[in-house]
Amino acid sequence: MTAMAMKNTMQTPKFTYLTRLGDTALILSQRMSEWCGKGPALEEDMALANTALDLLGQSRLWLSYAGEIERAGRDEDALAYLRGDREFRNFLLVELPNGNYADTMTREFYFDAWHALALAALTRSTDPRIAEIAVKSQKEVTYHLRRSSDLVVRMGDGTEQSHDLIQAAVNALWPYTGELFQSDAVDADMVESGEGFDPALLKPEWQNYVAQVFSVATLAVPEAGAWMQKGGKQGIHSEHLGYLLAEMQVLQRANPGAKW
Amino acid sequence: MKTNLPLWEVFIRSQHGLAHKHVGSLHASDGEMAINNARDVYTRRNEGVSIWVVPSAAIVASSPVDKEPLFAPATSKIYRHPTFFPMPDAVKHI
Numbered sequence: 001m002t003a004m005a006m007k008n009t010m011q012t013p014k015f016t017y018l019t020r021l022g023d024t025a026l027i028l029s030q031r032m033s034e035w036c037g038k039g040p041a042l043e044e045d046m047a048l049a050n051t052a053l054d055l056l057g058q059s060r061l062w063l064s065y066a067g068e069i070e071r072a073g074r075d076e077d078a079l080a081y082l083r084g085d086r087e088f089r090n091f092l093l094v095e096l097p098n099g100n101y102a103d104t105m106t107r108e109f110y111f112d113a114w115h116a117l118a119l120a121a122l123t124r125s126t127d128p129r130i131a132e133i134a135v136k137s138q139k140e141v142t143y144h145l146r147r148s149s150d151l152v153v154r155m156g157d158g159t160e161q162s163h164d165l166i167q168a169a170v171n172a173l174w175p176y177t178g179e180l181f182q183s184d185a186v187d188a189d190m191v192e193s194g195e196g197f198d199p200a201l202l203k204p205e206w207q208n209y210v211a212q213v214f215s216v217a218t219l220a221v222p223e224a225g226a227w228m229q230k231g232g233k234q235g236i237h238s239e240h241l242g243y244l245l246a247e248m249q250v251l252q253r254a255n256p257g258a259k260w
Numbered sequence: 261m262k263t264n265l266p267l268w269e270v271f272i273r274s275q276h277g278l279a280h281k282h283v284g285s286l287h288a289s290d291g292e293m294a295i296n297n298a299r300d301v302y303t304r305r306n307e308g309v310s311i312w313v314v315p316s317a318a319i320v321a322s323s324p325v326d327k328e329p330l331f332a333p334a335t336s337k338i339y340r341h342p343t344f345f346p347m348p349d350a351v352k353h354i
Contacts, residue, residue, distance in 0.1 A: 050304065
């Protein structure tokens with residue numbers, strides 16, 4: 001976007017808030033899509049594709065609304081395909097590479113557990129559109145969480161190999177979970193207007209749920225006070241996002257305005 | 261990738277149906293996983309509201325070789341069909 005165009009947009013806290021939700025769903029959807037055709041079993045392949053499509057649908061709702069709020073003439077497609085990585089506001093957790101199946105499902109589990117709580121909070125938003133999107137998304141995310149929790153238990157309390165792989169994933173991804181509960185000025189703004197929620201308030205319930213599932217899965221919960229990665233919400237991303245966006249956006253950028 | 265998980269048969273009852281219909285099969289390690297997989301694979305297009313999964317090994321089927329003795333005798337016994345009563349108009353669709 002040119003400097004002139006930037007000046008005319010209304011990038012309010014609400015716009016940023018909505019792009020955080022939309023971008024997180026979009027990037028995770030893209031990651032899950034990478035498994036299409038490569039899943040460990042046919043049934044898992046379908047399940048992952050279904051999850052990816054659910055998330056994509058949700059991101060369309062969030063980003064469309066964000067585009068309307070911004071009033072700069074950008075629709076969901078423009079926001080998804082024409083922004084650079086510094087403009088994306090997704091959590092770092094969801095842009096991490098898929099790794100093996102244990103890595104993917106651990107990432108999914110950590111996120112779903114947060115997502116279910118976040119959407120529950122958003123159904124009480126004073127903004128009816130946000131509440132509506134949250135209610136619709138909740139139906140899908142309830143199942144996502146059920147699935148990922150089930151798989152974490154199966155892998156954790158499975159064979160020695162599966163246990164080792166998922167414990168390694170649990171430990172490696174732990175530093176990325178802190179960002180889910182960090183509040184900044186944008187969150188504070190949205191809490192004040194009643195349209196958003198304070199992420200820090202979700203933490204105890206999330207930790208409880210994760211501890212419960214890990215206990216059944218015979219997995220060790222990493223240290224609570226560990227150092228946490230951050231920056232995704234503010235547009236500071238890992239090197240992974242650049243490559244992901246290059247792949248996701250190349251078609252639109254090479255053929256601007258392409259339709260079929 | 262070869263899977264050695266057991267095979268399950270899937271039956272789905274649609275929203276407007278009365279009986280579960282056989283829709284296909286899948287691999288899963290236990291009943292709960294089979295239900296989740298059936299939900300993911302066989303209910304994507306709103307095909308149903310109820311899922312039954314049965315281990316394929318539990319199904320006993322008639323052998324094609326027995327088709328003659330088992331089913332042929334029923335083909336020409338019209339007296340077994342309830343079609344000889346004249347039905348009054350009022351109860352046509354009973």
